[in-house]
Amino acid sequence: MEPFSFFPTAPSPPFPSSSSALLESTPQLAEDGDQWTFEENKRFETALAEFDLGAPDLFDNIQTRVPGKTLWEIKKHLDDLFEDIEKIETGIIPIPDYKTTPTQVKSNPRSQPRKKGVIWTEEEHKLFLQGLKMYGKGDWKSISRHCVMSRNPTQVASHAQKYFLRLQNSAESEQNANGECSASNNKV
Numbered sequence: 001m002e003p004f005s006f007f008p009t010a011p012s013p014p015f016p017s018s019s020s021a022l023l024e025s026t027p028q029l030a031e032d033g034d035q036w037t038f039e040e041n042k043r044f045e046t047a048l049a050e051f052d053l054g055a056p057d058l059f060d061n062i063q064t065r066v067p068g069k070t071l072w073e074i075k076k077h078l079d080d081l082f083e084d085i086e087k088i089e090t091g092i093i094p095i096p097d098y099k100t101t102p103t104q105v106k107s108n109p110r111s112q113p114r115k116k117g118v119i120w121t122e123e124e125h126k127l128f129l130q131g132l133k134m135y136g137k138g139d140w141k142s143i144s145r146h147c148v149m150s151r152n153p154t155q156v157a158s159h160a161q162k163y164f165l166r167l168q169n170s171a172e173s174e175q176n177a178n179g180e181c182s183a184s185n186n187k188v
Helices: 019-023 038-050 058-065 071-089 122-135 140-146 153-187
Strands: none
Touching (some): 038 058, 058 071, 122 140, 140 153
């Protein structure tokens, strides 16, 4: 089986391929000076998902999302991440075998009460309409990612479905109202 890889395999990546190349002419940090908090790591990962790995300003963009970290720390953290992924893909580090125990088994989701959705605000709906104009019907991921960032793509798709049904129903009821009026006028 071929190892899973979601990173580009370009011949010349925009970042050094080894720690030694990255760390050349860079001062060494103390062991405890290179610690990343859970929140910093989450912001780092979110920025990686948002920005193009080939962008020339990738590290600057990530640095704006992870305040308090230097460009060198961000480059080193990315390099460490790529090294870890390479070790996993080549089998040096085995993929954990996550076996469920009886306490980890989830109950049937139908037996739990369904969560009610949070009503969309006017601002969210306006952003949705702008996203609809920009990205078109069906590109819920882009609308969610770039316009209505408080909602995920599934929520945007659901809102769109309801929105288009409301448009259709209001158009039909308007036609029926107009049709009834003209029919009653013809009888007189």
